[in-house]
Amino acid sequence: xxxxxxxxxxRDFLPLQARKRAYLFNAIQEVFALYGYDPIETPAxxxxxxxxxxxxxxxxxLIFKLLKRGDKLKxxxxxxxxxxxxxxxxDLTVPFxxxxxxxxxxxxxxxxRYQIQPVWRADRPQKGRYREFYQCDxxxxxxxxxxxxxxxxxxxxxxxxxxxxEGISIKLNNRKILAxxxxxxxxxxxxxxxxxxxxxxxxxGLEKVKEELLTAGISSTGIEKLxxxxxxxxxxxxxxxxxxxxLVENPLGLKGIAEVEEVLGTAExxxxxxxxxxxxxARGLNYYTGAIFEVVTKDFPSSICGGGRYDDxxxxxxxxxxxxxxxxxxxxxxxxxxxxxxxxxKDLNQSSQVLFINFGVEEAAYSLQLAMALRKQNISAxxxxxxxxxxxxxxxxxxxxxxxxxxxxxxxxxKGIFKVKEMSSGVQKEMNKAELIILLKDGNTHF
Amino acid sequence: xxxxxxxxxxRDFLPLQARKRAYLFNAIQEVFALYGYDPIETPAxxxxxxxxxxxxxxxxxLIFKLLKRGDKLKxxxxxxxxxxxxxxxxDLTVPFxxxxxxxxxxxxxxxxRYQIQPVWRADRPQKGRYREFYQCDxxxxxxxxxxxxxxxxxxxxxxxxxxxxEGISIKLNNRKILAxxxxxxxxxxxxxxxxxxxxxxxxxGLEKVKEELLTAGISSTGIEKLxxxxxxxxxxxxxxxxxxxxLVENPLGLKGIAEVEEVLGTAExxxxxxxxxxxxxARGLNYYTGAIFEVVTKDFPSSICGGGRYDDxxxxxxxxxxxxxxxxxxxxxxxxxxxxxxxxxKDLNQSSQVLFINFGVEEAAYSLQLAMALRKQNISAxxxxxxxxxxxxxxxxxxxxxxxxxxxxxxxxxKGIFKVKEMSSGVQKEMNKAELIILLKDGNTHF
Numbered sequence: 001x002x003x004x005x006x007x008x009x010x011r012d013f014l015p016l017q018a019r020k021r022a023y024l025f026n027a028i029q030e031v032f033a034l035y036g037y038d039p040i041e042t043p044a045x046x047x048x049x050x051x052x053x054x055x056x057x058x059x060x061x062l063i064f065k066l067l068k069r070g071d072k073l074k075x076x077x078x079x080x081x082x083x084x085x086x087x088x089x090x091d092l093t094v095p096f097x098x099x100x101x102x103x104x105x106x107x108x109x110x111x112x113r114y115q116i117q118p119v120w121r122a123d124r125p126q127k128g129r130y131r132e133f134y135q136c137d138x139x140x141x142x143x144x145x146x147x148x149x150x151x152x153x154x155x156x157x158x159x160x161x162x163x164x165x166e167g168i169s170i171k172l173n174n175r176k177i178l179a180x181x182x183x184x185x186x187x188x189x190x191x192x193x194x195x196x197x198x199x200x201x202x203x204x205g206l207e208k209v210k211e212e213l214l215t216a217g218i219s220s221t222g223i224e225k226l227x228x229x230x231x232x233x234x235x236x237x238x239x240x241x242x243x244x245x246x247l248v249e250n251p252l253g254l255k256g257i258a259e260v261e262e263v264l265g266t267a268e269x270x271x272x273x274x275x276x277x278x279x280x281x282a283r284g285l286n287y288y289t290g291a292i293f294e295v296v297t298k299d300f301p302s303s304i305c306g307g308g309r310y311d312d313x314x315x316x317x318x319x320x321x322x323x324x325x326x327x328x329x330x331x332x333x334x335x336x337x338x339x340x341x342x343x344x345x346k347d348l349n350q351s352s353q354v355l356f357i358n359f360g361v362e363e364a365a366y367s368l369q370l371a372m373a374l375r376k377q378n379i380s381a382x383x384x385x386x387x388x389x390x391x392x393x394x395x396x397x398x399x400x401x402x403x404x405x406x407x408x409x410x411x412x413x414x415k416g417i418f419k420v421k422e423m424s425s426g427v428q429k430e431m432n433k434a435e436l437i438i439l440l441k442d443g444n445t446h447f
Numbered sequence: 448x449x450x451x452x453x454x455x456x457x458r459d460f461l462p463l464q465a466r467k468r469a470y471l472f473n474a475i476q477e478v479f480a481l482y483g484y485d486p487i488e489t490p491a492x493x494x495x496x497x498x499x500x501x502x503x504x505x506x507x508x509l510i511f512k513l514l515k516r517g518d519k520l521k522x523x524x525x526x527x528x529x530x531x532x533x534x535x536x537x538d539l540t541v542p543f544x545x546x547x548x549x550x551x552x553x554x555x556x557x558x559x560r561y562q563i564q565p566v567w568r569a570d571r572p573q574k575g576r577y578r579e580f581y582q583c584d585x586x587x588x589x590x591x592x593x594x595x596x597x598x599x600x601x602x603x604x605x606x607x608x609x610x611x612x613e614g615i616s617i618k619l620n621n622r623k624i625l626a627x628x629x630x631x632x633x634x635x636x637x638x639x640x641x642x643x644x645x646x647x648x649x650x651x652g653l654e655k656v657k658e659e660l661l662t663a664g665i666s667s668t669g670i671e672k673l674x675x676x677x678x679x680x681x682x683x684x685x686x687x688x689x690x691x692x693x694l695v696e697n698p699l700g701l702k703g704i705a706e707v708e709e710v711l712g713t714a715e716x717x718x719x720x721x722x723x724x725x726x727x728x729a730r731g732l733n734y735y736t737g738a739i740f741e742v743v744t745k746d747f748p749s750s751i752c753g754g755g756r757y758d759d760x761x762x763x764x765x766x767x768x769x770x771x772x773x774x775x776x777x778x779x780x781x782x783x784x785x786x787x788x789x790x791x792x793k794d795l796n797q798s799s800q801v802l803f804i805n806f807g808v809e810e811a812a813y814s815l816q817l818a819m820a821l822r823k824q825n826i827s828a829x830x831x832x833x834x835x836x837x838x839x840x841x842x843x844x845x846x847x848x849x850x851x852x853x854x855x856x857x858x859x860x861x862k863g864i865f866k867v868k869e870m871s872s873g874v875q876k877e878m879n880k881a882e883l884i885i886l887l888k889d890g891n892t893h894f
Contacts (some may be wrong), residue, residue, distance in 0.1 A: 002765075003548070003549065003765070004494075004497060004545045004548050004549050004764045004765075005494065005549065006489070006490050006493060006494070006497075006545075006549070007490065007492050007493070007494060007533050010490035010491075010492060011490065012487070012488070012489055012490070012546055012549065012550060013486075013487055013488040013489075014487060014550060014553055014554075015485030015486055015487060015560070017488075018485070018486035018487050018488050019485075019486060021488070022486065033798075033827055034822045034825070034826075034827045034828070035799075035822070035827070035828075035829060036798050036799035036802075036827055036828065036829030036847070036849075037798075038462030038465070038466075038798050038847070039460075039462055039465035039466060039469065040459070040460055040461060040462060040465050041459070041460040041465050041468070042453070042459055042460075043453050043454065043457035043458060043459070043579050044457075044491065044535075044565065044567070044579055045454050045457060045511075045567075045579070046453060046454070047451075047452065047453070047454060050451060050453075061516070061517070064492075064513050064514075064516075065513065065514040065516075066511050066512065066513060066514065066535075067511075067512040067513065067514045067530055067531045069508070069511075069512075069569055070508070083514055083530060084514045086454050088491075088513075098451045098453075099459055101450070101451050102450065102451050102452065102453070102459065103459060103461060106461055107461075108842070108843060108846035108847065110832055110833075110843075112798075112829075113462070118491065120491070120492075122516055132490050132491055132492070140832065143832045143833055144833075145832040145833045147805075147811060147815075147830065147832045147833075148832050150815075151830075151832075154819070158822070266812065266815075269812070270815060270816065270819055271819075317451045318449075318450070318451075351480075351483050351484075351485050351559075352482075352483035355483075358594075364594060365713065365716070368594075368597075368713075368717060369717065372601070372717055372718075375481045375482070375605070378481070379481075380480055380481045380482070380483055381481070381482075381483065382482060382483030382559075383594065383598075385557055385587065385590045385592040385594045385595050385598075386557075386590055386591075386592045386594075395555070396555060396557075399555035400483070400485070400555065402483075
């Protein structure tokens with residue numbers, strides 16, 4: 001029999017990894033809740049028609065589809081029609097839009113929700129890119145106020161502060177500015193290829209971007225004008241001031257500038273660090289209409305959080321005039337950054353706080369009672385299930401990073417005093433039940 | 448455009464439901480951790496060959512399969528071969544067995560793990576039966592000791608105690624007893640149909656079970672003998688004593704009896720209530736070899752937890768001699784029971800602890816600072832995003848069950864004293880920032 005395996009791009013999580021993931025999800029979720037966002041969940045599978053056509057051709061190709069079953073499958077094969085009518089969630093945004101429309105009568109608006117669930121993409125797996133990964137999304141829908149954008153920036157700041165993840169840049173841009181620029185350079189109709197090319201500036205450099213723009217049909221005067229904008233330097237206030245004079249005749253562009261000014265200004269006022277205006281930031285998705293966010297951190301190639309404002313998202317499902325803004329934290333990438341930086345708390349490898357050595361039926365029964373008493377005090381405890389050799393039982397404690405091991409023989413039962421060994425130091429002390437509880441009570445791991 | 452919907456048998460979870468689910472999962476997970484079980488996660492999709500053939504014909508039919516993509520799909524269609532090579536998790540037990548074999552070198556045994564993840568089954572949806580639902584599994588693998596069975600019973604007891612879910616019965620039986628009975632009634636070879644029929648006693652009654660047994664080829668003397676066993680009455684000690692004399696010549700049956708005696712005896716000694724010996728309990732799955740567990744509660748038709756010991760599970764994947772025992776909590780059913788009994792904590796409908804009314808740019812900016820200060824104290828707070836009509840803002844607080852609403856106008860900013868209204872009573876008090884923090888600090892919801 002060959003060794004079993006799992007599909008490529010998917011992962012098993014061993015206990016330490018699972019604990020680190022729980023730590024990460026909890027930290028993110030706690031911040032979301034502190035800002036008054038409500039949790040929701042949607043199913044892993046959606047009707048194919050809900051998802052298909054929402055992510056472009058490339059996206060459609062990467063969606064995992066479920067095979068029809070039984071008679072439906074037979075019929076589909078005979079008639080040579082679609083073999084699938086359901087598909088796995090590709091992101092959390094489209095299901096959220098579907099959710100809002102479907103459940104609108106049960107929701108009160110503005111609706112602030114968070115959602116932490118896995119998504120599936122049949123992408124080519126590579127470092128940091130998986131076929132099953134978690135998104136942590138937080139959105140407000142039904143409010144046009146820029147205070148939502150500011151709140152989301154504050155959430156980004158708080159999440160990374162809580163995770164002690166330093167050296168992040170929160171990049172901001174605005175789709176209205178991009179549209180204004182496209183008009184200004186004389187190619188209002190080519191906004192999409194322009195933004196796609198601009199978005200690559202970080203990766204391929206200005207010269208290659210210019211080549212791409214030329215290929216896309218932008219005139220050389222247009223490219224010159226664009227270059228002047230992309231080369232603006234100075235603080236964000238300085239650059240926005242310059243841009244205002246450049247886009248002076250473009251109301252949409254000026255509106256975008258005013259929005260960015262308010263958002264960056266207020267975010268700075270409430271103490272957010274690492275804010276950056278990035279006029280080349282566009283992000284791939286076409287549904288953004290206002291603010292665009294992206295968070296990067298040094299020495300990590302991909303963004304770890306991103307999002308924006310979309311005025312028309314629920315329009316896909318027939319509900320118009322619902323402006324929304326949201327961001328998505330890439331939990332698996334943030335995990336990788338924390339791992340690279342040794343940034344997880346050190347005590348996550350520990351399972352129980354204490355192991356009772358098993359010397360036989362009677363001793364184990366006594367230990368079991370004691371373990372129950374500890375658990376009542378919220379102290380995690382276990383009794384080794386078999387009276388194996390001492391060495392084996394201690395190895396078990398060592399492998400599970402259990403900080404204390406208690407040995408109870410017939411003598412100890414008689415006296416009600418047990419030997420408690422601190423595994424890290426090897427030091428052994430004698431104590432009674434009450435002393436043991438005090439030792440372990442608040443998750444203590446040292447004598 | 449038609450109203451969007453989700454596949455049948457799946458569900459959206461609104462905020463209150465999502466919070467109740469989180470409460471339930473946390474309670475279960477906390478108990479697992481107190482007993483020293485380690486978390487793991489496995490992927491939603493497994494290779495088809497990992498799952499298929501493990502759950503019987505019926506199971507195979509209910510497994511959701513993923514459609515191949517691109518060239519692979521084309522080839523499969525042309526060659527008329529299998530259109531799918533991956534499938535969604537059908538339970539957590541088979542993936543766990545695969546996980547143990549695949550990761551054995553990274554694990555230390557006995558390995559105690561818990562796993563809380565969704566599974567998917569293309570079952571016909573009905574009340575309490577979904578196509579996507581969560582299992583909460585806890586297993587020990589690599590130890591034959593009965594102390595594991597006792598520990599699992601203790602975990603069942605603690606989980607339902609923690610959830611304040613009263614009136615549960617923890618039913619126990621043993622596959623060895625069932626095998627002993629099959630031999631005793633002269634049909635050793637018909638163990639499976641016998642156990643399947645016996646398992647239905649609760650639902651269809653003894654007479655129908657007898658009919659089924661006759662159809663299955665059991666002799667009438669055999670049925671008489673079986674009836675005598677199923678009709679044993681009295682406490683579990685009395686019934687086991689009687690059964691010992693009946694199965695006196697059957698070593699396997701006697702071993703089963705001794706196991707049940709030890710497990711029930713010790714579990715009672717450590718204070719577990721609601722224990723029951725149920726000689727007709729068999730459970731469908733064929734891989735159990737020792738203890739069989741099932742938990743039921745009054746006024747609910749299905750079991751809410753079940754499991755057993757399996758000596759050969761990892762044998763499926765080439766790793767022999769790994770005895771394991773585990774149970775699975777049916778979270779969605781337990782949810783339904785708690786819902787029926789009004790058993791969820793009352794404060795789960797609340798999102799933020801406090802809402803700041805938005806009177807305009809300046810007031811909102813001031814409130815934002817205040818909200819940030821509260822969040823630093825772990826108090827969830829939000830500022831209404833727009834300076835809408837007061838009525839609308841108060842309705843929002845009401846809909847989100849936010850217990851306190853703070854109004855800050857220019858007067859209040861000047862004095863540093865705000866109006867704080869308790870929504871439940873309508874009572875309004877004036878207080879400063881420090882008093883507000885004290886009011887809300889420990890999740891208080893009343894003046």
